[in-house]
Amino acid sequence: MRTLAVLDHEDNQVREDLNFLRDYVMQLFEKEMIKAFVGYRREGGHLIPAIFRTIGELDFMELDHDEVCNVERYPIGDICRRLLDSWPEGKLGVMVRGCDERALFEMSKWNQVDLDRLVLVGIACSGEWIKKCGCKKPYPDNLIVGKPVVDFTYSNTLGAYLESLSIEERKVFWDEAFIRCIKCYGCRNICPVCFCRDCSLEDPLLVKPGQTPAEFPIFHLVRALHMAGRCIDCGLCEETCPAHIPLRTLYRKINAIMEEELGYQTGVKDNEVCPLNKV
Amino acid sequence: MCSGSVSPHHILRAFQEGVDGVLVGGCRLGDCHYQTGNYMTDKRMRLLKGFLPFYGIEPERLRVRWVSSAEASELVETISDFTKELIELGPSPLRRSPVLQRVSKDSMNRYHENLSGFGS
Amino acid sequence: MKDFEKPEDVRIGVFVCHCGSNIAGYLDCKAVAEYASTLPGVVFSTTNLYTCSESGIAEIKRAILDKGLTRVVVASCSPRTHEPLFRSSCKEVGLNPYLFEMVNIRDQCSWVHMKDFEEATEKAKTLVRMGVAKAWFLEPQEDLEVPIEAKVAVIGGGIAGLSAAESLADMGVSVVLVEKSPHLGGLVSYLSSLAPHFSSPEEVLNPLIARVENHSGIRLYLGATVRGIEGYVGNYRIRIETREGEELQETVSAVVVAIGAKPYVPLGLYGYDGRGIITQLELEKCLRKREGDALGKDVVMIQCVGARSQKEGEKSYCGRICCITAVKNAILLKELFPDTRVSILYRDMQTYGSDFEAMLWKARSMGIKFYVYDVNRPPEVREGRVLFKSNIFSDEVIGLPCDLLVLSTPLIASDDATAIANLLRVPVDANGFFLEAHVKLRPLDFATDGVFLCGSCRFPCTAEEARIQGMGAAARVGALLSKGKVVSSAIVAEVNALSCCGCKGCLGVCPYGAITYDEVKDVCEVNPILCKGCGTCTGVCPSQSVQLKGFNPKQLLSQVHASVESLKEILTKYERI
Secondary structure, three states: OOOOOHHOOOOOOOOOOHHHHHHHHHHHHHHOOOOOOOEEEOOOOOEEEEEEEEOOHHHHHHOOOOHHHHHHHHHHHHHHHHHHHHHOOOOOOEEOHHHHHHHHHHHHHHOOOOHHEEEEEEEEHHHHHHHHHHHOOOOOOEEEEOOOOOOOOOHHHHHHHHHOOOOOEEEEEEEEHOOOOOOOOOOHHOOOOOOOOOOOHOOOOOOOOOOOOOOOOHHEEEEEEHHOOOOOEEEEEEHHHOOOOOOOHHHHHHHHHHHHHHHHOOOOOOOOOOHHOOO | OOOHHOOOOHHHHHHHHOOOOEEEEEEEEEEEEEOOOHHHHHHHHOOOOOOOOHHHOHHHHEEEEEOOOOOOOHHHHHHHHHHHHHHHHOOOOOHHHOOOOOHHHHHHHHHHHHOOOOOO | OOOOOOOOOOOOEEEEEEEOOOOOOOOOHHHHHHHHHHHOOOEEEEEEOOOOOOOHHHHHHHHHHOOOOEEEEEEOOHHHHHHHHHHHHHHHOOOOHHHHEEEEHHHHHHHHHOOOOOHHHHHHHHHHHHHHHHHOOOOOOOEEEEEOOOEEEOOOOOOHHHHHHHHHHOOOEEEEEEEEHHHHHHHHHHHHOOOOOEOHHHHHHHHHHHHHHHOEEEEEOOOEEEEEEEEEEEEEEEEEEOOOOEEEEEEEEEEOOOOOOEEEOOOOOOOOOOOOEHHHHHHHHHHHHHHHHOOOOOOOOOOOOOOOOOOOOOOOOOOOOOOOOHHHHHHHHHHHHOOOOEEEEEOOOEEEEEEHHHHHHHHHHHHOEEEOOOOOOEEEOOEEEEEEEOOOOOEEEEEOOOOOEOOOEEEEOOOOOOHHEEEEEEEOOOOOOOOOOOOOOOEEOOOOOOOOOOOOOOOOOOOHHHHEEEEHHHHHHHHHHOOOOOOOOOOOOOEOOOOOOOOOOHHHHHHOOOEEOOOOEEEEOOOOOOOOOOOOOOOOOOOOEEEEOOOOOOHHHHEEEEEEHHHHHHHHOOOOO
16 A cells, blocks of 8 residues: 555645545556445435445545545445455455444454455544544544544543442433333444344343333343444444434443453454453 | 353343342352353453443442352352342342333433533 | 244143152242142143152153153252253153253252241242243253274373273273383382282283283383373373473373372481381382391381371371281281391271281281370380380380381372373362262262273272272273263254354354354354353353353243242242332
């Protein structure tokens, strides 16, 4: 990747012009580094992920930086996994935000994607969105487009507020949140790291079937435990939830414990696997 | 069968059904009949024990104890002690405050009030 | 998606055992059986005086046939002792043995709640309800059969190991014999004579060693060390470092541990110096060389030196064969040098069995003197005399002249015992001797399948006993190998290839390396022979795709549900909710 002419360009400053991306992907095609590229195109007024197989098709690629990062968010990791599975040869280029990349790193540790078959083209999230989203690392390692914003403070205000409550108050808070659940499974379906083929949440002996709200707290606690060592805090679940359940806060907690107790951080590219999965 | 076969699912299900406490027992660490199973139990239980209070279940309600098969009196002591502690704690919060049946206006308002200002 | 339907053909029979008064004395068995009859799926329930008796078993069989039972639940004692019996009884009348479930109301109810009849009864009901709930979801299973090769490793080339190796080789079994020292024979090769018939050790050992050395079925590794052992019955892989420092591997079906013991050296006791004050083994070495005249006219032996003692560094157990050794050596001395005066100071003479007892009387008749000493007032050695108070009722001090003092010390565990125990994952006792599976029922087996023991590594024994044990261990191995296969339990983990997503979580936690990943199918797979059924993998799988047969989520979660339902009933009944 680093050998590409474009990257040798001395001007390493802001590359906000998203047309730059188009040139970049074009070169990936020309150098035969990828067979296809997952980017975005506009459909009915919305940006949706799309697969581009030729340089010609790149004309249809839409590259609105703000929309890609802020408004139209998709589980790119999950899309990549399915594409790689159904298309067993060649490399796939893919445009990733920080969270998409974290998801792919984590998925590779769980043997769900082969990073060697992916060429990551990273895009940094913009300042406005960063504040709203509040993730720890709003830019990918493989940053190609945009300027990484690093001078922001990660805050988990709701989490901190809940920690300040008494245990009884916390239970009331969560019960009031969980009772709103309409059991749409949106949190699970959108989740890039929910890759099980058979979901325990649908086991009638574990979670009572045929009722809303979903039997709680077990539905949410089981899902939270499954997020241990997996959730990369992309926030798609919370965004998807029609009942406004602050799921991210729940999953942030389990992974904070994971980091404190077992020393594992999700979404990092290294040789560690989740401590629950090894002796 | 090893304590390593205890899935957090079983424990969560037991709490959901309304038990006041769950005791997970295994061989002493380093002395596992199945070599390393109890180290896995240890990891899972530390995670679960840390997480339960964030929802609202007292961590004391989940006790993990390593005892060998030759330590009958220690096991008895553990169980008696745990029972005593659970009696002091009272019924499980999942049993104490029966599950809200539907969303009351009050709780809706309270919920929104709580969430506003957190931006998520 | 998941099958929530309970199987339709469920007809459960419940048998509640009185165990005489062991259970019925502490809880209401009849009430438990009546309660069981109200549980869903139960079509028959009864009590038995002894369910495991011939009539109890007959009743189970009759009920299976007459009532068409498809599941059997017995509420009695520990599955560790009785499950195999009940399972095979089911099998005899055509019911798959894994459709049997056992509830332990003796240990868990009548024993631990002995003082509360009502409490014990309620708990028994809860446990039976859990058993019945699980029985609903039991599935028929088949045990696994794996062919095994007739090849065995014997560790230790003393008389026990030699005897085991020879017997096995004579059965046509290939034997790998590993001995740490450069020569065979062990402790026996240092002895002067063997009790009780004073046979020559050479006459016993040399032909045995020759047969072992020349046996085509025995491969011998002398001066070799066992560096590693891995595997399971039918497939133990042993890493051996040879005398030349080369490392090689042998694959065998079973292992016999015969590493022997070593003598206790009584440093600091009675002025032990290895010259005028020596141990029985050192005396034997002298007697072998017939160096008797240099030994002196007056010989005194002290028994229980460093044994049966609570002092630090000494052994608390009885050395078992030291009395026999002392008597034997005293007789030898007297026969070789009739003028020698031999005295034996003892606490209790343990010359068990008619032959050894006869030896003791022979010694007495030869003029060997026996004196009791008081453990609280042990003998003292001063200026060539041994002083002691002979009678516990008097303070009279007896002083024996002493040219040679012989100390009878016990055999202690070999230095290698702990290392071998760790490699094989078998237990040793507080003194470092190996622990057999059962002292009476399985004295030459370890609890681990395919590992056996014999000789003084089990506990100090005579050469004759070591040989008997060696041959006995060989017979135990023979019984295993003669079947040509091992039957391993059906209770192993299994991956559902349809729902497994190949995340390898289970693979990473398996202590036995029994799980592999199939690249092509993108799923994990369990090798049922390597799997020991611990279930550690099942605790990690988020999609419950890897399950332990006989302990699957359906079975366990239905037990959780049943227990809580029952507890709620109890709370309501006693108005404690």
